[in-house]
Each structure stands twice: as structure tokens, then as C-alpha cells.
Amino acid sequence: MLGDKLIDGVVKRHKLIIVIFAVLTVVSAFLMLGVKINYDLSSYIPGEADSTLAIEKMQEEFGAALPNVELAMPDMNVTAALAFKEDLLALDSVSAVIWLDDQLDLAIPLELQDQATVEGFYKDSVALYQITADQNDAVASLLSLREIAGEEGAVRGQIVELAEAQLATQSEIARIMIFAIPIALIILVIATNSWLEPVLFALVIAVGVLLNMGTNFIFSEISFITQSVAAVLQLAVTMDYAILFLHRTNEYKEAGDPLEVAVKKAMKKSFSPIASSAATTFFGFLALVFMRFQLGPDLGLVLAKGVVFSMLSVFLLLPALILLLDRLIEKTTHRPFLPSFKGLGKLVIKLAVPILIIVALIIVPAFLGQRSNNFIYGMGGYAEDSRAARDVRLITDRFGNNMQMALLVPRDQPALEEIFIDKLEELPEVKSLTSFISVSSSALPPEIISEELTSQILSDDFSRIIVVSNSPSEGPETFALAEHIREIADEVYGPDSEIHLVGENFVITDMRDTIQEDSIIVNGLAILAVALVIAIAFRSISLPFLLVLTIEISIWINLALPYFSGTNLSYIGYLIVSTVQLGATVDYGILLTQHYMDNRKILGKKEAARKSVSDTAGSLISPAFILAAVGLVLAAVSSISVVSELGLVLGRGALLSLGMVIFLLPNLLRIFDRLIEKTTWKADFLPDSLIHRKEKQEFTQNEQS
Structure with a gap:
């Protein structure tokens, strides 16, 4: 709960707060440019892994690294190939080149020598060189090699992977945001009643994103995957904090409260539900910190930090902007575009039995399927039409x-x-x-x-x-x-x-073995942390189980689809989605459950479930669609295989979670209504005797009329 002094201070000094946030945002934008990016996934393997110790020992004993890139040149005779080798050695980025002359005595005709060795370096007039190039500046190394190779030559290897990841990360972040932000704004325009409110939401969360990305300078470096997805994921999963706050402010204004009073009440009353929602997301992300594969802590800390900055923006900057721009917001109102969802609530209750049967039939195959995927542990491939491919x-x-x-x-x-x-x-x-x-x-x-x-x-x-x-x-x-x-x-x-x-x-x-060992620990901690937050928020033992089960079923279905479709799945994406989808979408279940618990104090379980769906569907659709849209933008725009796949799976997961929360969760709440009442402190459900009496009175009135 926010203190009255803090609330009064924000309202009283709202212009100063806007200035402070503006300055911090500009500073963060500059700091963001100095954050070092790591493009080598192998560097995140634990230091005690055999391969890591072996690399350190080889560098200590021999200094020189293994060749990390191959270059093929066509239409070369032996003399030209030897001359080209000298040209390669003259490049600043190249420290060593291995070719046929390092294996055989070229004074002896090639036809008389071991053909397996010859054809490993020279075949059909094509010379293949094994090159050790500078990994610290992979882009410069690749560009120099491609320049000397020309269009006819070909380059492949680790340097290409590192350079392509770096080039894609640098060029695609802006493109991703250019597509993601307008799509999010369109969804928000449809979901709200003002043309300006969506801009306000996007501005507030964008400030939180910039503060988060700028403060990454506290880390020695962050991974290219974190750099590619952190900003857009933060935008998607925390947007609903701003939506909920502004909706609560509008409710108090419509009830007749003056603007300042409405803002103060909104800050006080919305803090608890938003904080609970943020806590589930925060701890879901933070579970990644316990991965031994250090990409997990890298991404988890940045995303968890992003949740904190979004919360600060929502409860400090957004109230200040509302106080400053309220008149303009009022002038830009429009009629609601979303339809009424009363019919959806009735449909969910009507289809309860088929829904439960379908879920019961698919839950075991989905669970087994998501554990049986053919996983990829490295960077994945290149875009089919790219030079690298x-x-x-x-x-x-x-x-x-x-x-x-x-x-x-x-x-x-x-x-x-x-x-x-x-x-x-x-x-x-x-x-x-x-x-x-x-x-x-x-x-x-x-x-x-x-x-x-x-x-x-x-x-x-x-x-x-x-x-x-x-x-x-x-x-x-x-x-x-x-x-x-x-x-x-x-x-x-x-x-x-x-x-x-x-x-x-x-x-x-070693990367495979490390990530697989992390899986059980990370997923277990994420589930435990989220369940604990739900238990505290609802003061219930049974509700955490029902909410987590609902989202986990959607996760199992989501991650089983690649198995049943016969496609590979990045294990890094699998592990990240397992925790991120849980932390980001369990909020949908919390909102619907909160309405159900409130409605059960005045309604029977069937009517409470129906009304909860009708009341919350509109609020659930916008954050779910934004997360889905952002994920699909990542999938469509990014040429980095692991990032693109992560976006696709996360976007699909948001829609599956939304579907499970709307169609499955209300019926689970009805079925386990008595258990929920018995295992929740001060549930205060409407007693069955009063429900029957109320239904009898309504029946009598209908008969008389």
C-alpha cells in the first residue's frame, strides 16, 4: 500500500516529477549506447564445464585458437591458391591460415598424394582455407573476408554466426519497435475510450523501457538475445499496469471525485492489484537467475529490473501526466469499439462440459509432447535468402x-x-x-x-x-x-x-547438458514463486494450484506443437518461454479470479463465473493481444533464428493463455468452488441457502409475471 505522504507528494509536485523523468530518460538513452553486447552463446557455459576449462588450458599452453572460419575460392590453381593464402594472411583481422601446403609437400604432384587430404582443401579447382580470425570484432573480420572473397567466394563458420548476430541485433531493434509500437497503439485505441490514452500508455512504458535499458550499464555486458527481446517484452508484459491505473482513475472521476482526489484514490486502491500482478511477472523472470547457463541470469535480471522501472513509471510518471493532460484526454474521447462480452460469459458456462473433456483429452499428450521435442541448443540457422545461408x-x-x-x-x-x-x-x-x-x-x-x-x-x-x-x-x-x-x-x-x-x-x-539440468530447477522455482505470490494475494491454498495449472496447460500445449508438427525447437526459447509465459500471463487469471471472488459474495457460483468472464474479457484481450502481436513481430522481423522462434512461441503462448483463462479457468473455479471457500481465509461466499432462496424468489416472480 502506498503511503499518503508519497501520494500527496506526487500530486503536489507532478510537474517536477515529469521534468525529473525527462532528464533521467535522456541520460538513460545515452547510457544505453555504451552497454556492451555479447554475441557468443558459448561464453555463457559455466566456468567449471569441461569445454570451458579445455579452452582456457589450450590458450594457456598454445595461445593460438582453433580456426573459426572457412573461406572457399573457386577457379584457383595451386599457384593462385598459395598467392591468395598470402593475401589472407595480410588482413589485419586474420592471425592464421591453414591450407594444403601445411599438410603436404606441394612439390609432389597432387595426383600422387593422399586424395582424402587433398580434397579436404582443394577440390574441382576450389580452394578451401581454414582461417583463425579476430572474434572480438567479428563484424570487421567477416566484412574483410567477404570483401576479399568477392561474390564468387563463400565464407562459413563461427565468425559468420557472431557477426550476423551482431549485425541483426544492431539493425533490427529499431525495426521491431517501429512495428510493435503502432500495433500496440491500435489495440489500445480499440480497447480504450480515448485517442490520447493509448499514447499515454505507450509513453509511460517506453520511459520505463529506456530507464531499464540505460541502467544495463551496471552489468559488464548483456547478451544479444537480451538486447533483442528485453525492450519489446517489457513493453508488452507491463502495459496492463498503466491500463489498470488509468481505468481506476476514470472510475473515480465518473463517480464524481475531483481530478486530484481521483488520482490519489487510484494510486492507493490500484497499487495492491498491480503490485500483485507485477510480483508474479517479476518472480517469473527472476527464476531465470538460477540457471547455470548464464544467459538465464543475463535475461532474467534485465527483465525483472524492467518490471520495477515500469512500476515506477506507472505510479510516479503516469499520475503526473494525467494531472497535466486531463483536459486533453477528455477532449479526445471516442465511443467504445469493443463489443459487450455478456454473450461470451453465457457461452463459456454453456460449453463447460465439452471444454473440460477436450482439456482432459489433450493434457497428457501435451505434457509428454513438450518434453519430447527435438531441441536445438545453439544459434540455429540463417534466413534462406541470406548471403550466409x-x-x-x-x-x-x-x-x-x-x-x-x-x-x-x-x-x-x-x-x-x-x-x-x-x-x-x-x-x-x-x-x-x-x-x-x-x-x-x-x-x-x-x-x-x-x-x-x-x-x-x-x-x-x-x-x-x-x-x-x-x-x-x-x-x-x-x-x-x-x-x-x-x-x-x-x-x-x-x-x-x-x-x-x-x-x-x-x-x-556441454551447453545442452547445462541447459537440461537447469530446466527442472528454473521451472520449479518459477511455479513456486508465482504460486506463493498468488497464495499471499488471495490468502488461499487452492487458488494458486488452479491458476498455475491453467497457465501450465497452455504452456504445455504451446511447447508441444513443434513436436506434433515435426519441427525443431530452440531449447533456450523453450526454457525462457516456460518461465516468461507463466509470469507474464498468469496476470490474466489473477484478474478473472479476483472478479470471481468478489462476485461470489453476492452471486451463486454459476452466475459469478458468467459475470466474471463478461466483466474481464475486454480487459484481458488488450494485454494478451499486445503480447501476441509483439511476439509475432519478433518472429517476422528478426533474422536471428533463436530470437525469431522465441517471438513466435511467446506470441502463440499469449493467445493460448488467454483462451485457457477465459474458457477453462471459470469452469474450474465453479467445480472447485467449495474447496476454494474452505481453503481461502475470509472468502465470505454467498451461502447456498441464500442462493436457493434468491433463485426461488426469482422463479416465483417470473411465474407471477
Whole structure:
């Protein structure tokens, strides 16, 4: 509950508050430009993961990283290919280039050499270079490589993924907001009675968004996913706070209260329901903080912080703007565009049995389906018509996949290393293998080998084996190969030996294992936190179960659809939607349940359910449609696969939650009415005896008339 002194201060100094918010907004807009963005999902794997420790050890022992990008050039003879390699090495962004001359003696005709090795780098007059480029400025690296490759050349690899994510994030945020804000305004114009009110809502929440995004400077960096979705999600999930506040103000004005009194009453009376709604969203987002995969805390903290700033904007800035612009709001009123929903309430009650039967039939398949999806754990693919997708096709069609791995084994155990290499070469996925033993023999002293090659494959303590496999960047075969190589290493060297395995497949495998471990914890904490807030708000034991169940059913259906349609689903999106959809849409159920509890004090359970649907449908539609529209805009505009998919699933989830709250929840409240009364403190439901007496009186009056 807001204190009277604070309320009086806001009303009395409303112009000063507007000035303060204006200054803070401008400052936040400048601070937002300095927030560092991280585009590498692998950096969010826990520091204790095997792949993270392996990368650190390789950098410590060898310094040089694995090749992170491939470049293919057509119409090249060997002489031209060698000259082009020197051109690549001359680029500021390139630190190393590997080609055929690093594997074979080119003085010997290629026809007389190992054809598998030759065709790994040179096939049908196309030269394929393995390049180590600067990841810290991936965009500059990619642009320089594409410039030297020209339209005929092709570039693929990690640098492309990082650069494309960075370019998309920088260019698409503005485009997303350009589409999302007008759509939200149109929905609000339809849902309200004033042309100016929607602008006021959007302005207040936009200020909260800017304050949130600007204060991200307190973090060392945020992920590109957070940067892409945080602003638009905050806009969508907190807009209803402003709507509820202004509606409450208008109610008091219509009751005859002067403007200042109406605003004060609205601040006092609307704080509790808005705070309860915000708390469920806040804790739903905050559950992501407990993910070991650090993208969860990254996104969760920013979104939870956004809820706080939206609350501050609604209870400080919005009252000030209402006091300043009330006359203009009055002059811009229009007739209601939304129809009456009395018929909808009757329909929900009439269809109670079919609705319950349908839900009972689909709940188990939906629950099992959403747990059986074929998940993607990395960045996903590129847009079909993009240069990146074209380049991937060109290189893959000619050379297949080239998964780079570096295996660090103890240098002082050459006999075991030779056994390890023999077992690796037996794997059908392995295309090539380079090690000190493979270019010499285990008995040959390192002094005879060139210093340049020795430094790449030998350190004081480790021998580095470079392996190239024909595995995609992600997929079941990728995980299987990573796990198989780890098993071979344990078999040869023992599980306690210091073996370090580096490569994208090991990173993706650790990412998969980490995210899967997070799933149960994060979902459990989100459900527990939201249920606790509902229990406190309603002082009830049973209502949290019914409300959470309603939203969870919609989540299960939403996340099961990819399984039944045979499409892949990003596990990052799956986990985020599981918590965000719960936190953002359980508010719909809270609003309807609050009306049901109030109506049950004067009506029977059937009439209370019907009236609750009729009274709240209009209020529920606008936030649900805004969240759905924002999600679909993300899906349509973003070229980042994981962001686009997140938007699609979240938008679909908002509509499913709305449908479940309107059609399922009222009937659950009716069925469990007696249980709710028994498990809710001071429910004060209308007694059955009074209900029957009232119904009898109404029947008698109808008979007489």
C-alpha cells in the first residue's frame, strides 16, 4: 500500500516529477549506447564445464585458437591458391591460415598424394582455407573476408554466426519497435475510450523501457538475445499496469471525485492489484537467475529490473501526466469499439462440459509432447535468402562439414597418444588428423621438425591433436561424436588423467547438458514463486494450484506443437518461454479470479463465473493481444533464428493463455468452488441457502409475471 505522504507528494509536485523523468530518460538513452553486447552463446557455459576449462588450458599452453572460419575460392590453381593464402594472411583481422601446403609437400604432384587430404582443401579447382580470425570484432573480420572473397567466394563458420548476430541485433531493434509500437497503439485505441490514452500508455512504458535499458550499464555486458527481446517484452508484459491505473482513475472521476482526489484514490486502491500482478511477472523472470547457463541470469535480471522501472513509471510518471493532460484526454474521447462480452460469459458456462473433456483429452499428450521435442541448443540457422545461408550451401555441397577439434593429451606419454590416434582414425566421422606423431614418429625428436609446426602441436606439457570431422555444427551425430571421443580418451588415458577436448561440438554438448539440468530447477522455482505470490494475494491454498495449472496447460500445449508438427525447437526459447509465459500471463487469471471472488459474495457460483468472464474479457484481450502481436513481430522481423522462434512461441503462448483463462479457468473455479471457500481465509461466499432462496424468489416472480 502506498503511503499518503508519497501520494500527496506526487500530486503536489507532478510537474517536477515529469521534468525529473525527462532528464533521467535522456541520460538513460545515452547510457544505453555504451552497454556492451555479447554475441557468443558459448561464453555463457559455466566456468567449471569441461569445454570451458579445455579452452582456457589450450590458450594457456598454445595461445593460438582453433580456426573459426572457412573461406572457399573457386577457379584457383595451386599457384593462385598459395598467392591468395598470402593475401589472407595480410588482413589485419586474420592471425592464421591453414591450407594444403601445411599438410603436404606441394612439390609432389597432387595426383600422387593422399586424395582424402587433398580434397579436404582443394577440390574441382576450389580452394578451401581454414582461417583463425579476430572474434572480438567479428563484424570487421567477416566484412574483410567477404570483401576479399568477392561474390564468387563463400565464407562459413563461427565468425559468420557472431557477426550476423551482431549485425541483426544492431539493425533490427529499431525495426521491431517501429512495428510493435503502432500495433500496440491500435489495440489500445480499440480497447480504450480515448485517442490520447493509448499514447499515454505507450509513453509511460517506453520511459520505463529506456530507464531499464540505460541502467544495463551496471552489468559488464548483456547478451544479444537480451538486447533483442528485453525492450519489446517489457513493453508488452507491463502495459496492463498503466491500463489498470488509468481505468481506476476514470472510475473515480465518473463517480464524481475531483481530478486530484481521483488520482490519489487510484494510486492507493490500484497499487495492491498491480503490485500483485507485477510480483508474479517479476518472480517469473527472476527464476531465470538460477540457471547455470548464464544467459538465464543475463535475461532474467534485465527483465525483472524492467518490471520495477515500469512500476515506477506507472505510479510516479503516469499520475503526473494525467494531472497535466486531463483536459486533453477528455477532449479526445471516442465511443467504445469493443463489443459487450455478456454473450461470451453465457457461452463459456454453456460449453463447460465439452471444454473440460477436450482439456482432459489433450493434457497428457501435451505434457509428454513438450518434453519430447527435438531441441536445438545453439544459434540455429540463417534466413534462406541470406548471403550466409548461400555460403553454407556452397561450401557444404563441395566439401561437406568440417568440425574442428583440438585434443590436448600429456606430452610425456607418446605410446598412449599413438593408441589414442589409432582409435580416432578408426572413427568414420574423422576426415583428417594432425599431430606430432602423424607428421613424424613417436621416436623422432622434436628438434628435427620445423619450429613453426612444433609450436602449434607441442607445448612443454601437452601434445595437441588437431582433428577435422564430417559433423554438422549441431545435431544428434554431433553430440554422439563428442561423447564417443570423451569415452575413448577415458578408456586410453583413464578418467582421472588431464585430457582437454576443445571444439564446437564439445561446447554445444556441454551447453545442452547445462541447459537440461537447469530446466527442472528454473521451472520449479518459477511455479513456486508465482504460486506463493498468488497464495499471499488471495490468502488461499487452492487458488494458486488452479491458476498455475491453467497457465501450465497452455504452456504445455504451446511447447508441444513443434513436436506434433515435426519441427525443431530452440531449447533456450523453450526454457525462457516456460518461465516468461507463466509470469507474464498468469496476470490474466489473477484478474478473472479476483472478479470471481468478489462476485461470489453476492452471486451463486454459476452466475459469478458468467459475470466474471463478461466483466474481464475486454480487459484481458488488450494485454494478451499486445503480447501476441509483439511476439509475432519478433518472429517476422528478426533474422536471428533463436530470437525469431522465441517471438513466435511467446506470441502463440499469449493467445493460448488467454483462451485457457477465459474458457477453462471459470469452469474450474465453479467445480472447485467449495474447496476454494474452505481453503481461502475470509472468502465470505454467498451461502447456498441464500442462493436457493434468491433463485426461488426469482422463479416465483417470473411465474407471477
